[in-house]
Amino acid sequence: MGSHCDDSFVSSVKIPTIKFTKLFINGEFVDSISGKTFETIDPRTGDVIARIAEGDKEDVDLAVKAARDAFDHGPWPRFPGSERARIMMKFADLIDQNVEELAALDTVDAGKLFSMGKAVDIPNVASTLRYYAGAADKIHGEVLKMSREFHAYTLREPIGVVGHIIPWNYPSTLLFLKISPALAAGCTMVVKPAEQTPLSALYYAHLAKLAGIPDGVLNVVTGFGPTAGAAISSHMDVDAISFTGSSEVGRKVMHAAAESNLKVVSLELGGKSPLIIFDDADIDVAAQLALVGILFNKGEICVASSRVYVQEGIYDEVVKKLVEKAKAWVVGDPFDPKVQQGPQVDKKQFEKILSYIEHGKREGATLLTGGKPLELGGKGYYIEPTIFTDFKEEMLIAKDEIFGPVMALAKFKTIDEAIERANKTKFGLAAGIVTKDLNVANTVSRSIRAGTIWINCYFAFDNDCPFGGYKMSGFGRDSGLEGLNKYLHVKSVVTPLYNTPWL
Structure with a gap:
């Protein structure tokens, strides 16, 4: 039942040397405070690929502090959108230049088809970055037609520090569905990749630094859901959470967000389509x-x-x-x-x-x-x-x-x-x-x-097409301009017209 290839197949693809195994906080690769590590496994064989730094609450605190400082005092939210776009375009170019190594990392870590990763997944990651880079200098509010004598308009402002919790089935694609619009909006962030598939996220952090994304804007804490993921979800200095994963864990994320600072939550959960x-x-x-x-x-x-x-x-x-x-x-x-x-x-x-x-x-x-x-x-x-x-x-x-x-x-x-x-x-x-x-x-x-x-089609995804669920499949949308707007606050600004009594 089910055809399978000859066991004697020998890959002509060079399995990449694992270069990045530490946490990425404030622009630097660092050990976890506890010094603990965990194994990431090759599902083709069950063998250990590498030992990865195991982040915990204390490491999340450092990462959030770096993101908070970068948001409150750093240049990223204050750059013109065109400057954020320029850096994001450079980031996308670096991904294109490293497509084979990135695809191989997701294959050896997640068991994904290398040919698909090289031809589709990793190029689509670069495409997603470019799509949102193109939106970065087009974020604006609107002038309102008030019913009384006021001049009013809205501003769209970055929501702040975002926590992104990424699943293991699409380690690259889903990472960039979240960080690309958040970067375009001017947010800073802490990412927790799945413990099963941490390798590519750490490599992307390295490329982000090379592209010129300022320190503290993109932080990656590898570790486990009940520790690192829970610490991000409940952190008082995280302003929003974007989570993709199971409905069971989605409930826990939402509960932690409600119990802490009522942070904005976006959940893309399970399906039975x-x-x-x-x-x-x-x-x-x-x-x-x-x-x-x-x-x-x-x-x-x-x-x-x-x-x-x-x-x-x-x-x-x-x-x-x-x-x-x-x-x-x-x-x-x-x-x-x-x-x-x-x-x-x-x-x-x-x-x-x-x-x-x-x-x-x-x-x-x-x-x-x-x-x-x-x-x-x-x-x-x-x-x-x-x-x-x-x-x-x-x-x-x-x-x-x-x-x-x-x-x-x-x-x-x-x-x-x-x-x-x-x-x-x-x-x-x-x-x-x-x-x-x-x-x-x-x-x-x-x-x-x-x-x-x-x-009459299936899996017809596109950067311009909003994606998300009804019922226990969650709420909030990734992709499209809907995927950008969830990282923006709307602020209304109202001024009375000259010499108009307003009370």
Whole structure:
């Protein structure tokens, strides 16, 4: 079940020497105050790549102090937007110049496909920086038309010190979805990358310094969620938090923010996204969208099309195609250009996915293909592409975000049934619709409660397209100008017109 590459594959890509393993605070790489370190693991083998400084509350305090000083007294918020843009453009150029090394870091740390990182992820990071650099000198308020004799206008000002907490599935992409607009707005920040994938964030900090971003503007504290992440979320001198991760941790972040200084919170959380395929769909196109929708990035993507609903007229044909395609899907070393799926990020995630597969079997869903770990040289965290059918929305494999290569597939009759079942979830991040009927596409897209709807496509992200969730998938938006505005306060300024009584 599930094709895999020859274990004898030898990568022609040079695994980079790990150059940066310390915290980055106030423009310098420093040891943690405690001197403690933790291991970051290569999921291809389970071997240790490097030991990374383990930041804790005391280190967060230093990083926040550096960011606070840089915001209150430093040049970054006071630069003209054009100067921030110039430095951000230089930062993007440096990323382009180091694309291979950055892609390799995310491959060796997260198990991501090297070819995808080099061609898509890292170039998109530079593109995101340039997009927001282009907005940096276009931040302005508006003149208001008051109902009384006043002159009034609004200012848009940077919100202050921002805490960014980044997940492990897209260590580069999600880092820059957060820091790029915050930099453009004139904010300063403390970043906590996921403990599973700290390597690229530290490298980016090095490049930021080379680009000319002033000391204290961008600080990176590596460490664990319950310590470093909690310290950022509850810190009285942090003005806003932007978090991407699980709904469970999102609750904790929000609680900590409320218990401290009521800081602004933006949460992009889990998903259990439905893909609805109607009878008039092109079967090959629909099957490919469904398969890639769940197997892309080994299923470790919050908008994965993990629930697939197929109308009864084409159900059997789509199932047959999906099983054929899943069995031909190539799993193996992510440095191998022929491979389509690398290892899950770590042993914990690997075991979690396998436990959900067992739940699916016990709860009565039918396992069509996959369902087992893949033994590639006896090492690594590889799992076969897995498809269940005959699921009910009450089953764990349909309710919970598995975050792995596991599809739940079901048959439906009517458009109303499809809408009802698609909405039967606590999440609302994304959804897909495959149909040639514009009326069906419009009806369903307006009826599903999710932040992004893709019609006859999937994973159609863009810098200009706001991204975020409904329900327990969180609130606030990344990307687009919505992603910039969340790092800006709106201030109203009102003056009475000359000699006008105002009381």
